[in-house]
Amino acid sequence: MGKHVKVGGKRGGGALLSGVRPLPVRSSVRLRRPVDIWHKPALSAVVALAIPDFTLLALGRMDLVLYTSAGAMCALYGHGLPYAARARTLPWVVLGMVASLGVALTAASLISSAVVLVAVASVLAAVHKVVCDATRIGPPGNLIFTFIAASAFFVPQRISEVPLHLVLALVAGAVAWLVGMAPALVRPRGPERIATARALEAAAAQLRAEAAAGAEAAGSAVARARQATAAAVNAAWHTVFLVPARTPAKAEARAGLERLLIRAEAVLSGAADGEDGAGAPVEADLFGQWAQEVRGGGPLPVVALTPSQQAELAGVELDHQQAEQRGAYRVDRPLVSAVTCASPDYGPRRPAPGRTGGWRTLGAAFRSGSPLLPVGVRTAAGCALAGWASMALGVGHPYWAVVTAASVFQANTTLSWQRALQRSVGNLLGLVVFALLLPVIHTGHLAMIALALVFQFGAEAWITRNYWLGSVCVTPMALLLTEFGNPLPARVLVADRWIDTVVGAALGLVCCVVVTNRRAGDRIGAALERTAAAQLAAGRLLAADAVPGAAHAQETGWARDRLAGALAELREAVEVASGEWWQRALPEERVARAEQHGHRTLALLARRLSGTAPSVRPVPEPAAAAGTIDGVRR
Structure with missing residues (x-):
């Protein structure tokens, strides 16, 4: 990403600031190797969508596709979890989706002002972002929740219809659970x-x-x-x-x-x-x-x-x-516990004594001082501005601008720029594909269902290679989904979606620049403290004489996992902060020393566990032992 350039400032109260760096373009569109299990969420989503879609086609109620799709899309989640954990996680995903849909449908039935609807949709999008980041739910993250909810905000609705529509989403969510668990019968x-x-x-x-x-x-x-x-x-x-x-x-x-x-x-x-x-x-x-x-x-x-x-x-x-x-x-543990424990970059790999998690993790994300709050503020402000700007340009249903803005917001400005570029390129190409397929789409609902399923499969097949490539399929699939219940003239539909894409991506980036995540630097300080504490504990363990047996191996494993988790969190904090365009100068030397010392200690702990006695025992750094950050006692 390039090194920070110090442009002035004061020590102590006034931190040094880093300069502006060029944003990447070529790496943003470069293709990667596909993930090895891409076909599993792809097939699961296709099956989970096909069952309710063809049922509604037989009943002649294709206007209800949006509501069944809300539950069916939950089949995209949890594919990295063992089946026991997946069984207790997916119901919470479904409940979260239905709750979001309920808020959107209720607002659509009671609020007539599009300006207010955009504001409520933007706040809900921010909640989706913070919750999904806090729980580390994994792909596809908050975007599916926001897409379904934002679409529902602008669907004509009566309050008496809301319960039925939520029941349809729950039933489709149950189908998604069955589809997600079905492979357990084979493997x-x-x-x-x-x-x-x-x-x-x-x-x-x-x-x-x-x-x-x-x-x-x-x-x-x-x-x-x-x-x-x-x-x-x-x-x-x-x-x-x-x-x-x-x-x-x-x-x-x-x-x-x-x-x-x-x-x-x-x-x-x-x-x-x-x-x-x-x-x-x-x-x-x-x-x-x-x-x-x-x-x-x-x-x-x-x-x-x-x-x-x-x-x-x-x-x-x-x-x-x-x-x-x-x-x-236990099968009744809340979603946040199941997902957080399964996340590969959260805490120790095994539950060490004193570890926090569960709903406490989620609550901490919304408390004052949380590094996720600036991201939530960015999301709410960017989605609202994008939706209102889209309305000012004459778009009647600006949900796509809200969704585009929500998709832009990543951990830092650099990643948000990459996502904005990818989203814009993918949506433009997707609109071209949709326009070319209009003669097929106009043949009837059966062709529309078939195309939607093909695009869903293609989106999951390509999105792991690069987000823009997956967006080529996501865009026509999303347009088809909204066309079932509220068809619009093709020219208006394509023009509105392109305006929404440009406006959402541009204003999303503006909010990333204006609402700088200054707390990302504070997160580095906290991560350094945790690394120092884990380093000190590991050093004391290595300095003591080893006692053979399972109990000693367990203690050594805990020490290693704590230190490995602290180092992983430190590296993540540095990557997030270094991607901000205007940020305090990072304590690069301190981070380098902490990582070097920590990885050496990890190797010694691993050697002890593998049976190779360490020849050199680590000595804690003075700053780490004294509990200081950058030489300042806390």
Whole structure:
């Protein structure tokens, strides 16, 4: 992203400010490799939409498609979760969708002013953004909620019809739940096996990168490979830990995945079999073979563990037992708990003592001082301005401007610029596709349903490659969805949507520039404090004599997970803050020292767990031990 340029300021009360940097263009439209499970949400959404759509077609009530689509779209969520966690998460997604739809339909039936409707829709869009970011619900995030709700705000409605429409959404949501859970009948352990295979593949890629880089293994490619391995292993641990094992067979299957993860994690500490580099290619091929076997669905490969790794596995089993005693696998846990625990970049991979979560996490997002509040303010202001500007330009139903503005707001200005560019390019091309298909669309509802399902599948197939490519399919699909109940002349429809796109993207960016997330810098300070505390605790543990056994392995695992989570949060905070166009100068040297020291300590903790005694014990930095940030005692 480029380095910050200090342009002046004062120490202490007046922080230094960073200069303006060029915004990326080429990288914003570059295509990436598709995600390996893209077909699962794609097929789930198609099936969940097809069932109510064809039912309504048979009943001759295609005007109700919007309401059934609200529930059916919930099938897009939760595909990275094990089925037990997915079963308790999807109902909360459906309830959230129905609640948003209820607010929109009630407002549409009671409020006649379009100006007020835009304002209420914008506030609801901001709530969607903050809640989805706080719970880390994952793709497709807040956009589906906002699209459905914003559309419903401008649908002619009577208050007496609202209960029936909400019931239709609930019924379609139940269908989405069944569709999302259906693969469990064929591959009941599919999600956790896929997550484990990803970790093994990332470890194999790291070994190959280190072998190619030579003995020093200090290149940027190696650093990226190590980060990818750490992220994949951490995500896999989160996924596996959400798997309950109420029978010995299920417990053994889960333990088999955990053995593979312990072996993959050993690569991060250099404790794999090819530690000297000579055996790295062989070890990488072995990991790749294991990944294929895990993805294949057959018996899990049997791997050997060192005595210390066996102790770590026993410590993980203690974690499971304690989680069961605390009710971590209960089916009635709220959505925010299930989603937050499954998030690969939230906290420790296992529930360490004193950890907070659940509704507290959601409540903290709306409290004063939350770094998510500026993003919520951006969303509300940008959506409102976009909707009102669209109305001023003569657009009768400006919901698309609200949705476009809501889609623009990302974690920082740089990412928001990229999304605005991607959205504009994708929507323009999508409108061209829609215009070309008008002769087919006008043949009847059957063709419209078929095209909507094709576009839904294409959107999920392409959006992981780049957002603009997926938007090429999202735009005509959204237009078809609104056409079922409220058809408009084609020329008016296309012109209005293009105006809404330009206005929404432009005003969304304006709000990103005006409403700067200055709290992003405060988040770095808090992350440095947590990293320092985790570093100090890990240093004390390493300085003590190791006591063999599961309890010691459990304590060491907790220390490693706390430090790994703190470092991941620190890196995320730095990335968010560095993407703001006008921000306090980042404490780059302090961050670099914290990350370097923390990763060394992580390696020593991993070596202890893998059975390789550390030769050098870390000494906490004075600033970390004293609890200071940038040399200032707090």
